[in-house]
Amino acid sequence: MAGKDPIIMREKDEMRNWTRSMRAQGHTIGFVPTMGYLHQGHLSLIKEAHKHADRIVVSIYVNPGQFSPNEDLSTYPCDFQGDCQKLKAVPGGVDVVFNPDNLYAAYGNSSLGSERNGEMREGRLVSCVENKWGMGHETWVRVENLEKGLCGKSRPVFFRGVVTVVTKLFNIVDPDVAVFGKKDYQQWKIIERMVRDLDFGIKVIGSEIVREQDGLAMSSRNVKLSPDNRQRALSISRALSRAKFDAENGQLNCHELINAAIPKIREAGGRVDYAEIVEQESLEPVETINKPVVFCVAAWFGDVRLVDNMEIDIN
């Protein structure tokens, strides 16, 4: 059955005022930030949000601030109309889709805005780290320890951009609860830490990874895989499942588990960026599994970089 049409909002003030009026009426607001091209994984975040709030806001915004000039911002998949159709069909529905044009440029009558324009390509800000001033934007939020490892090593500006845009979205949407996917495990933990350290009055929820029938973790980037690489990419989830199985059956040596996993991905044609077993809170590498850990992998198949992970909780 088709549900209600979400209200589409593009202006910050419209979004802000909506939340205030909802809250004044006693409602709670659940927020799911996305970059669009929605799949079942996103829809599961919305389903989770419905458990914690009675009004739901989904943002669709491809954040230039988290892409390096050499990354795939300009080719990031986009299908706004398709996304709206999917959101209309979500059980319980979505109240608002917040889809701003450019969160960095819309600085009103700032004396800087006019002088310092970021580079536009196809009418789109390519990256606000490409030029010195980034549309006059110069404020960045960093979670200085958690951002260092894992994806932070190969994507130096990534988490700075994610945390900064999430801070902006939190200030505009002003939700009670925000839901993030555990697939981007480090991102979830970094946002959790940022919310704690900056005293946001927001509850952060981590939602379980949603996988295809064959085990591939759902991602908007999966559509960019060739059929052949789509098949080869299964090596990641299979290697992780095997490691989890081995750990649960007594193999607690992380060095052994990692050295068993990496070849499986390489033999399938993957270029491994990292494969690390880290503590679930600090994300610091672990040698022997004696506390809750998570096995995190990032690997390239063709020109598509995929991330996946599995939590391992030995009782």
Add this chain to the structure above:
Amino acid sequence: MAGKDPIIMREKDEMRNWTRSMRAQGHTIGFVPTMGYLHQGHLSLIKEAHKHADRIVVSIYVNPGQFSPNEDLSTYPCDFQGDCQKLKAVPGGVDVVFNPDNLYAAYGNSSLGSERNGEMREGRLVSCVENKWGMGHETWVRVENLEKGLCGKSRPVFFRGVVTVVTKLFNIVDPDVAVFGKKDYQQWKIIERMVRDLDFGIKVIGSEIVREQDGLAMSSRNVKLSPDNRQRALSISRALSRAKFDAENGQLNCHELINAAIPKIREAGGRVDYAEIVEQESLEPVETINKPVVFCVAAWFGDVRLVDNMEIDIN
């Protein structure tokens, strides 16, 4: 006449809930963040806040995050009871005094909080930049261009700490309007930029400098001046007034104005940290006055570092 007694709140949630209930009743909240030891300058900020909101929150919190280990956090003047008396007497009154114990330690059941304690001295966190983990706090907000010059040169962690604690206070107090003194001109401009860049729904107001009868800019640090240095420190405001007078009378060469001002402060026994004429928005140095500028000075008298400034608007 004595006004109403402000409610003193120490807990983040109590503060947050108060704002929500006030807003639900249709009130607007004005916020004046301070480090206590209040003087007429602070009271003028409260007076300004009353023009923009009908409920007033004043925070009193000496922020360890903005002091370097070699700076004067441990000797920063403090008189909470005296402050409360002054606030009680403010025309129009103050509704809430937010006086948290430690905004960095109170991280509830964080897995890090217990392990990573900052150094305490006289029961007080000395500086959360003294140890690697800063009480487990690791999230910092930086306004990367505006923070570089003026006070940023000699106080490398200062603005990082100010912007971060103001972000925390904004998230806890959640005001409609916040008032900052123009005496800390760079701080005011940095907060204004941070609010713009992070999309806080808060109006930032800059309030004029309040001076003693003889022209000394009011500061909590003035009490630390010896009577002799208190007199010598007048050289700062006098040099600035003279420069403003000369500029208004045709001397638009900043090099000349600065070279006339510095000796006056040095001859009075001051050690000049900087004396710069900068553009009012970008805070970038100006050679010839052909737009609104501000003459900013920081100088040491004994072991007390004083800052002062004057805006120069040539028509």
